[in-house]
Amino acid sequence: MNAEPDPGQGTAGATTVREATLEVLHEYGLTTLFANPGSTEVAFLTDLPESLTFVLALHEGSVVGMATGWALARERPALVQLHTTAGLGNAVGALATARVNRAPLVVLVGQQDRRHLALEPFLTGDLHGLGGDYPVHVAEPAVPQDVPGAVARAHHEAVRGQGPALVVVPQGDWSAPAYPKDTGTPPPERAAAARVVSASGVEDGDVHDLAVLVAGARRPALVTGAGTDSAQGWAALVALAEHLQAPVFQESFGARAGFPQDHPLYAGVLPADRERLRAVLSVHDVVLAAGAPVFRQYQYSPGPLVEPGTRLALITDRPAEAHRSPVELAVLAPVAPALRALVRHLPARSGQEGPGESTERSAGSPETVQAPSTPEPGPRGPLRPAEVMAALAERIDADTVIVEETPSSRPDLHRILPARRPLGYVSAAMGGLGFALPAAAGIRMGAPDRPVVAVVGDGSALYQVQALWSAARYGTGVLFLVLANGRYAIMDRLAEARGGKPPWPAFDQVSLSALAGGLGCPSRQVGSHEDLAAALDEIVPTLRGRTEPVLLDVAVAPDPEFRP
Incomplete structure (x- = not known):
């Protein structure tokens, strides 16, 4: 490794924790990264050096499974990145397999920014024990400057213990000075009620x-x-x-x-x-x-x-x-x-x-709702998410349960599809993807007298697409409305906001309608305004008594104006 800069130097131009960690990764040959990206990892992933190869998988079980195979084939540790609670939780079974298979893995687990962790912000995770006894080592660095050393330690623990070694890294740590004299970080709020x-x-x-x-x-x-x-x-x-x-x-x-x-x-x-x-x-x-x-x-x-x-x-x-x-x-x-x-x-x-x-x-927020409104129809090109939601809003009953998991279109949904009855809106407050498909089926089973519509992004749907089999098998009658833009749009926007480009590819070749059909859930593709109107006119009036679920795979253009 390079010699440490003088700890007394100023922070301007200083080596960051990310740069120092990349040096550690290269020193130990951890140059292939298996991941399914999340927002708490964007600060690390944006503008990766060409010497670090990024491999995308669509579920954390696949991420860890691929890394396990790679580590066994190469007979050396593989590098994995998981997305906070949701990613680590989804990967636990695969981490158990890696442990039993004696596959050494260095696993970076994202966490929310430590400067407001005490307030338990969105995507915060209680991560230390989430993997159970399957990791051979878990580290949560006390300060950002401990991250590079913790990664080096994880490499040694993975080799020694022949299994996954985890390092939990809050997202703000990556940009912190690696050797600060004074970071200038403002103190957080006192995270306690006065009385x-x-x-x-x-x-x-x-x-x-x-x-x-x-x-x-x-x-x-x-x-x-x-x-x-x-x-x-x-x-x-x-x-x-x-x-x-x-x-x-x-x-x-x-x-x-x-x-x-x-x-x-x-x-x-x-x-x-x-x-x-x-x-x-x-x-x-x-x-x-x-x-x-x-x-x-x-x-x-x-x-x-x-x-x-x-x-x-x-x-x-x-x-x-x-x-x-x-x-x-x-x-x-x-x-x-x-x-x-x-x-x-x-x-x-x-x-x-x-x-x-x-x-x-209060209109400074892009999610602020003045009143439900229907956007003016756009040109007869690709559908916009707001147009799809407006068409749905015109047809559903007031007691319809909307189950939402479309991060890049959430402001439109709040504006166009307001909750008008208790349980009218349900979402995943924790932030982990894979909630809407199984939750919508469960809500319909628990409240069979209410129509249920899941409005889901295609990226979100892929996390628990298996739930469509259960929805069909148990006769739930849910309308799964998938807004398919072929990418992780919110992740793209977060990377752009940092002034860089993401390393993950689009997945526009994935067909949710084909996957649904293979799982026994009827489906159809929707590519035009006319197709959408016809499908909703046919399906929505049946939702209250319907027992057969149906998935509409609606091709939409990403919203260029969305701000995370």
């Missing part, structure tokens, strides 16, 4: 201090998510919102809709980056989250969550969420009863800013 009120039941006194805080607000706002997605939760939150005449935001990356998204007070989905989040919430002096965390984020960006003049409070039934949230006051209690008690304590508001003004001011 927690705990109540197993809900007495009026339990919400007294919260009521005082909210009553003193000039422009309060509410944030909600899966914790109020029930008939009781919707009713209680609607009553509070109307009592306060306060806008209600949906948490970013929410698993379920906690408020009717066609209600006049619905203000849209909160941005998933701090700069836009601060802008959206800056007009509000008190923000109360109910049944949602404070606040889920995606890529790390510096600065506080909210402006100094915005006070935060929380109602949750999850102890960990109450204690880690950076709020002034957290009430740990059943959410719907606490909301009802809060209404009893608060005077009704009149003459306050109406929902229209708040919603308009």
Whole structure:
């Protein structure tokens, strides 16, 4: 390895952790990388040197299986990269095989940026024990500068133990100076509530201090998510919102809709980056989250969550969420009863800013919903995702369950297909792909009286395409609407945002309709506006009583304007 630079030198032009790690990989001959990419790995993968060969597989079981075969054939360790909880979880069976087969693997596991790990942002994983006893070694470097050494140690452990050795690397570590004197990293928020009120039941006194805080607000706002997605939760939150005449935001990356998204007070989905989040919430002096965390984020960006003049409070039934949230006051209690008690304590508001003004001011987020709308038809070329969703919105019943897993088209879905009933919207809040196909089948089995439509990207669908067999075998009657652009569009955008190009290829030769047919699920390809209208006109009216699932493989153009 090269001699270490002087630790006293400035950070400008200094060797990064990524550069130092690449030196380690080359020193140990780890120059073929088996991966299925995820966003927490983009910082490492963008603009890979030509000396490092990238091999794409479509599922982590295949990633590790290929690397195992390569390691056994070459009689030396293979290099693997897995995507946080979802990737490591999907790969556990294959890692077990590698251990028993005595295949040495050096496995880099992505993690969210450590500067906000304490707030458990989107895609955070509790990774240390997820692989069970199958890894021969697991390292979670305490600081970014430990990463290169941890990778070198993993190589030795993989050879010594003849199995997979894991190194968990937060995504922000790759760009950190490898030998810093002073990184200049701003301190994170204090990841703890200033005060927690705990109540197993809900007495009026339990919400007294919260009521005082909210009553003193000039422009309060509410944030909600899966914790109020029930008939009781919707009713209680609607009553509070109307009592306060306060806008209600949906948490970013929410698993379920906690408020009717066609209600006049619905203000849209909160941005998933701090700069836009601060802008959206800056007009509000008190923000109360109910049944949602404070606040889920995606890529790390510096600065506080909210402006100094915005006070935060929380109602949750999850102890960990109450204690880690950076709020002034957290009430740990059943959410719907606490909301009802809060209404009893608060005077009704009149003459306050109406929902229209708040919603308009909140439009800094690309996911913010002013009202459901249908885009104007485009030229008779490739379909756009928004056009597909608009055609669906025109035809489905209000109680249809939309199961979403289309990351690059999620803002369009929130705008065009609002949840109008409890359980009207379901998604994977953890962020791992492979949720929608099996979840949609399970929801239909559990709620056979409700129509179910899964709106899924083709990349997402490939993670659990096997679920189509079960959907057909057990007569679920789900409409699987696959938006096929032949690539990991959100990953492409993330790489472009870093000013580089990705190493992964497109997979536009994959046919979801052919895969569905092979798994016993009826399917058809849709390539035009006319085909789409005809298919939906035929299928949607049958969804309530349908027992046979069907997959529509809809060719769409990637959205060039999407911003992760």
